[in-house]
Amino acid sequence: MNYKMKDYLPPMDPEKLKAFFEIENKFKAGELSADEAHQQIKERVGKVSAYHVAYIEQTMTEETDDECIREDVHAIINMLGDLIDNTMPNLPADHPIMHYLKENEEMKRLLLAVEDLVQYPVIKNQWLELYDQFRQYPKHYHRKQNQLYPLLEKKGFDRPTTTMWNFDDIVRDEIKRCYQLLEDGKDDEFIAAQKEMIALARDLMDKEERILYPTSLALISPAEFEDMKSG
Secondary structure, eight states: OOOGGGGGSOOOOHHHHHHHHHHHHHHHTTSSOHHHHHHHHHHHTOOEEHHHHHHHHHHTSOOOTTHHHHOOHHHHHHHHGGGEEOOOOOOOTTSHHHHHHHHHHHHHHHHHHHHHHTTSOOOHHHHHHHHHHHTTTHHHHHHIIIIIHHHHHHTTOOHIIIIIHHHHHHHHHHHHHHHHHHHTTOHHHHHHHHHHHHHHHHHHHHHIIIIIHHHHHHHSOHHHHHHHTTO
């Protein structure tokens, strides 16, 4: 196991980490309900940070060939509820993380437009215009993959490369699939596909904003973020 990332994080109580890991595992295995797991963490661990979740996934969770599907960060986040602190500091507008967040805000706007349009008969030109904007979004993934992930790897946090990269590709491929359905005139299939595309895109952004970015801010120094700006 790679414990390197611990050297770059604020001090963590090893006994509380162990307890958190045990409770999380029992929850994932169905041995504890969300309420039971929440209560045990409250009693034995207390408040946890986004980087605690990331550290456990990095160092204490075995990888599998099906990891992208197996990982259920939402379930963990929802189970933790008010016990997780994933707040981020106020950042300057030109901070790399702020750029990622602004791109997410644009994606959220586009997804709301999809939810509006699916209520009406398909007007192909409207959808093509919307999907031309969606097709620009993979640039967001490329920036993360080429700028953020390599820095995190240097800190011993390589799960974004091995797991989040897969999520990035899944959303990218789903956008491509939807666009092809639209181009082929398969209106019913295209409309049916929008629900899955929306769910995948929102799921990815949630993982970014609630775990990836707060953990990145804990691991990466301000000077290193300054160097990233050139990208």
